[in-house]
Amino acid sequence: MNHHAPRSKTSSPGLNESDAFLDGFKRTFRSWEDFDAALAKFSQSTHQIFRKRTSSSVKTRNKQLETQHNAARSRKSREEIPLLLTQYATYARTLLCTHGFERKIKSSDKRKHKFSQFTGCPVQINAVLKQVGGQYRVVVSVCGGKHNHKRGPRVYKHYPESRRIKSDSLLANVDEMRKRGTKAKGILFYLREISGKTPTLKDVHNILARLKNLSRSGATDVQRAEAFLRDTSKIRRLFSAFPEVMMEDTTFGTNRNRYKLFSFLVHGINGKGQYVQHSMLAAETRANMTDAVKTFKKNNEKWRFIKVIVTNKDFTERAVLSEAFPSARMLLCQYHVVTYLDQQISQLYSGTLENKEELRDIMSTLIYASSEQ
Numbered sequence: 001m002n003h004h005a006p007r008s009k010t011s012s013p014g015l016n017e018s019d020a021f022l023d024g025f026k027r028t029f030r031s032w033e034d035f036d037a038a039l040a041k042f043s044q045s046t047h048q049i050f051r052k053r054t055s056s057s058v059k060t061r062n063k064q065l066e067t068q069h070n071a072a073r074s075r076k077s078r079e080e081i082p083l084l085l086t087q088y089a090t091y092a093r094t095l096l097c098t099h100g101f102e103r104k105i106k107s108s109d110k111r112k113h114k115f116s117q118f119t120g121c122p123v124q125i126n127a128v129l130k131q132v133g134g135q136y137r138v139v140v141s142v143c144g145g146k147h148n149h150k151r152g153p154r155v156y157k158h159y160p161e162s163r164r165i166k167s168d169s170l171l172a173n174v175d176e177m178r179k180r181g182t183k184a185k186g187i188l189f190y191l192r193e194i195s196g197k198t199p200t201l202k203d204v205h206n207i208l209a210r211l212k213n214l215s216r217s218g219a220t221d222v223q224r225a226e227a228f229l230r231d232t233s234k235i236r237r238l239f240s241a242f243p244e245v246m247m248e249d250t251t252f253g254t255n256r257n258r259y260k261l262f263s264f265l266v267h268g269i270n271g272k273g274q275y276v277q278h279s280m281l282a283a284e285t286r287a288n289m290t291d292a293v294k295t296f297k298k299n300n301e302k303w304r305f306i307k308v309i310v311t312n313k314d315f316t317e318r319a320v321l322s323e324a325f326p327s328a329r330m331l332l333c334q335y336h337v338v339t340y341l342d343q344q345i346s347q348l349y350s351g352t353l354e355n356k357e358e359l360r361d362i363m364s365t366l367i368y369a370s371s372e373q
Contacts, residue, residue, distance in 0.1 A: 021048065021123055022143050029138040032090050035127060039095075047156035048147075049098040050125060058084045058129070061091040088129055088136065097123035098159065099149045119149045163199045165191060165207065175211045181272045184208065229278050231299050239276040242266045243305040247273065247333070248317060250284065260284050262292050276300070286316055293324045312336040337367060 025042050029035040043050060062083045084091065100121035123145035130139055156162055165171060170191070177187055184204045191199050216224070243266070251261040260281040268274035277299070279292035297303045306328045311318050313336050322330055341363045345356055 021046070021145070021147060022125070022140070025140075027140040028132060032088075032129075032138055035138045044156075047151050047153055048123075049156070049159050049161050050095040051098050051101045052093055053096045053101065054094045055090060056092045058086060058088050058091045062086070084129065085136065090129065092126070092128040095125040095127070097121040097145070097147065098161070099147070100124070100145075121145070121148050123147055157198050160203075163197055163203055165195060165197065165199060165203075167195070170195060171207070171211070174207060175215075178208055178211055181268060181270060181274060183270075186270075225280070229280065231277060235276050236300055238268065238274055239266055239300050240302050242268065243300075243302045245308045245310070246276075246306050246328075247310040248312070248321065250312065250314070250317070254280070257282070262289060264296060284314070284316065286320055289317060289320045290324070293320060297324065313340055334367065338364075341367075 022042075024046075026038060029038060039050065042048075065083055098121075099117050099119040100123060102118045124143065125140060126142035127138055128141045129136060130141075131137070132139065165174075174187055174191070177190070184201060187208070188199065188201055188204045191197070191204065245267060247265040249263045249265060251263070252258070254261045260283070262279040262281050262284075263275055264277045265273045265275050277292075277296045279295070281288045281292065303325070304327075306325055308331060309321055309325060309328045310331045310333050311321060312333050318330055321328075342360065345359050345363070349356060349359060351359075
């Protein structure tokens with residue numbers, strides 16, 4: 001059953017209801033840009049949101065006029081109908097209140113949209129390009145209707161249009177925070193404090209997804225690889241700030257040639273792992289890893305301040321790193337140890353499920369023991 005209020009019959013051209021919702025709004029403007037700017041300012045001050053329902057171009061209108069010319073019976077009447085100047089792109093627009101704009105469901109899912117704003121609000125604005133005193137002007141030709149929903153600053157600030165972040169500088173800061181690994185909630189608090197708007201966590205996730213897609217678009221595979229492996233001054237500053245504990249990680253099967261991604265990480269200011277070097281290795285050999293370590297030491301003078309290196313269980317990697325950083329303490333990554341032991345129990349031990357669980361408990365006790373005793 002549809003519980004929405006029915007659309008008023010007067011929401012078409014020629015409506016004659018009160019136009020009190022436009023009190024204080026001009027009716028004539030020099031251009032569509034002036035009209036849009038004035039309407040945006042007026043909407044914000046009166047806590048109203050208008051959305052474009054239809055729009056017709058000057059090109060379409062001129063075709064209609066030409067059709068009228070051709071249908072005229074006399075040559076004189078054909079010459080008296082002037083065409084609009086093509087320098088203007090838009091001829092007319094119809095705007096509706098956001099609560100009178102019914103959302104079109106594109107999917108075949110029968111589930112109702114939970115947050116539908118549609119109330120059948122009849123408020124409508126028609127604006128058209130016409131000559132006034134020999135000059136082209138945008139004129140509000142028809143307006144009317146009465147809002148059938150609540151209005152006010154508290155309602156207005158929660159509209160998606162009001163929550164939207166449009167500042168380029170602010171979005172650039174958000175992109176920088178995204179690259180540093182700042183969580184969505186941290187970005188949410190930042191946007192609310194700086195912009196004065198009330199975006200939701202979902203809005204922030206949408207912004208981050210859009211920025212991520214923009215950073216990937218327009219680049220070839222080679223350009224992406226170069227950007228990924230490039231050592232920048234920002235990365236070097238990050239290592240210089242947190243050189244004491246370094247982590248090593250190797251990712252397998254990164255491309256069709258099964259190259260290995262040999263990476264170094266540090267803990268950033270947010271307590272989150274931050275990459276400070278990536279190296280693509282054709283094979284995980286001692287010579288290849290030694291070259292990667294030499295490049296890292298060449299680009300980062302503070303490598304001498306490394307106190308602890310956390311690695312996986314690979315003996316070749318540990319040998320190369322021990323030789324390159326003799327004063328650093330080598331530690332095994334807890335995750336890799338737990339995963340390796342669990343795999344060994346599953347593959348090598350043929351006992352019952354209960355016995356395997358007992359072995360896992362023993363291994364866990366050994367791993368998390370506070371001393372060697």
